[in-house]
Amino acid sequence: MPSRRRYLAGVASAGTVAIVGCTGESDYDDAADAAGDATDWPTLAHDGANTGYNPKGRGPESGVRERWTADISSAAAPPVVADDRVYVASGDDLLCLAAADGSEVWSHTFDDGKTMALWSAPTVRDGRVYVSGGNAETLRILDAATGEKRREFPTRGEVSGAPRLGRDGRRAFVSTTEGWIHCFDLEAGTEYWRTELFGHVVAPLAVPKNSSLLYVATEGGEVYALSKDDGGGAWRQKVPGMLEVAPAVVGRSVYVLPFGGRVHKLSTEDAGAVEWTSESRAFSDHHLAVADGRVFATDGDSLLAIDADSGETDWTVSTPDNANCAPAVADDTVYVGDESGRVHAVKTGGGNSVGGVRWGARRWKTDLGGRVREGVTVADGRLYAYTAPSEKQNRLHALEEP
Secondary structure (H helix, E strand, O other): OOOHHHHHHHHHOOOOOOOOOOOOOOHHHHHHHHHOOOOOEOOOOOOOOOOOEEOOOOOOOOOOEEEEEEEEOOOOOOOEEEOOEEEEEEOOEEEEEEOOOOOEEEEEEOOOOOOOOOOOOOEEEOOEEEEEOOOOOEEEEEEOOOOOEEEEEEOOOOEOOOOEEOOOOOEEEEEEOOOEEEEEEOOOOEEEEEEEOOOOOOOOOEOOOOOOEEEEEOOOOEEEEEEOOOOOEEEEEEOOOOEOOEOEEEOOEEEEOEOOOEEEEEEOOOOOOEEEEEEEEOEOOOEOEEEOOEEEEEOEEEEEEEEOOOOOEEEEEEEEEEEOOEOEEEOOEEEEEOOOOEEEEEEOOOOEEEOOEEEOOEEEEEEOOOEEEEEEEEEOOEEEEEEEOOOOOEEEEEEEOO
């Protein structure tokens, strides 16, 4: 286990860790490569790199209708979709619903006598569900078919974000609010390494498949690059503000968004040096979306597209009311919800513009009748969104093309 002294020694020699990055010829290719081949949405932000992008999937494009709804007690993270099932962190329970009709397949409650209050999305892979969060101080692995517990790993503090898996699925990585990063060997059933950082961690880790490093954003505004092999430090970079949104890693860049601040692009090849800071302030819940050469967030009353090369605002499309939920991109459409209860589907290119007048950007919008919270998820031709109507039961909506 690396000590603080060993960790700081590693940070002092920033740049000595080899970084294996993808070499796509464009930002679009880099983002698609980082996102991977999954056509469903098996974890928060779709993938371990936190791209918020499903390049080989699709959602409703020409229009939308409601396929089904399901009442839930609460929701603290966007739903996860894998193998024709939808997973919802709802209150003290993890719910597994059939994607076809929203019927309950199983539910799992942490039975350790503590109030779980799940606040992180699970990760689903190879017939297993990796779930954590709340105050259970564990990573728990469930059977995806039945919801039964198969294994559990203790952690130092409350796990703060969706679990992340290595490329071959043999290791799991989690962070805790106390600043601990754990790596577990899933085949041996043991802890492989752990390291402690300076500061609380509430955002999910970024564990890109094409890199020897993983990335951590702390509440204090620091971004760490750690070795996947032993947790040793490669570099760290400070940005102004609190980091509660998952860092997104595309190609040789890390995109981070401090609370109420501006997006920062950090270079993985230059010890996290800031390449640009966006000209516009941005907001998002849980994660950004990176696709088609753009970084997507909101600026309070608009969907915001930031040029991934320059940090300049490429385009904005108005939303009627505060839109802070996490955006999602599938193919060439970006989806976002707002506090008025509307979900918006917009072309990633932003349509056409002449003299400051923009048209042809919006594909459709629909009113779900309650505040759209947390984020939206796109998989298998459907879009999933939570609503929280005033004085009514929270609800999960499954939307599809008419």
